[in-house]
Amino acid sequence: MTFLSVYKTLFKHYGPQHWWPAETAFEVMIGAVLTQNTAWSNVEKAIANLKQAGVVSAAKILAMPAADLGALIRPAGCFNVKARRLRNFCSWFLAQGGEKLLNNVDDDVLRSGLLSVNGVGPETADDMVLYAFNRPVFIIDAYTRRVFSRLGLIAADEGYEHLRHQFESQISSEIKQHNELVNIFNEYHALIVLHAKDVCRKNPRCSECCLRSQCPAAK
Ligand code: SF4
Structure with missing residues (x-):
C-alpha cells in the first residue's frame, strides 16, 4: 500500500470533490483563516456576512474598524483573534502586490511569505498555497494523521514538515506532471476530510470502509 494507491481507492470510491468551496481565490484565503478550529458551516455564515456587507477585498477588510469586522465574522468563533489574523493577512497580501504578483512568485517564497504572517500556520498557509494558488x-x-496512522503508513506524531515531505516526495516520485500533481493533492485532501468525517471517524465504521481490505486497524 502506498499514498498513491490509497488516493486511487478513495477517488474511485467517492469521486471528485471539487474543492475549495469558494467563488474566488481571495475567498479561499479568507476561508482558510476563518476555518481554524471551527466547522465549515460556521465559516460559510461568516463569509456570507462579509459578502452582504460588501467586504470582499483586502483593502475593504483593512478599511473596516476591527470591532465591525469582528461582528461580521462572529459565526466563525474566536472573532477578535480571527479579525486580527485577517487584518494581518490582508496587510501582507497588499504589501506583496496582491494576487497578481503573488501568482508569479516561486512556491517556496509564497509559502514562507504566508508563514511569516502572524496567525497563519502551516495548515492555513498550505490551504491557500494549494487551493488559492494551485501549487x-x-x-x-x-484527519490525515488519524486515517494514515490507522493504515499503518505514518506514526501520527511526526512533525508537520516531515509528514508533508513524506507525502509529497512519495507521490511526486510517481506523478511527474505538475498539473496532475496539483489535481491529485487538491482532490486527496478533500477525500481525506470526507473519509475521516464519514467513515474513519473517532469511532471508525470499518464495515463501510473502501480501504478495509488493506487496513491493519480494520475492525
Ligand atoms: S478500515 Fe477502519 S480504521 Fe481502517 S481506514 Fe477504514 S475506517 Fe479507518
Missing part, C-alpha cells in the same frame, strides 16, 4: 503542496491535518 503542489500536501496539506497535513488531524
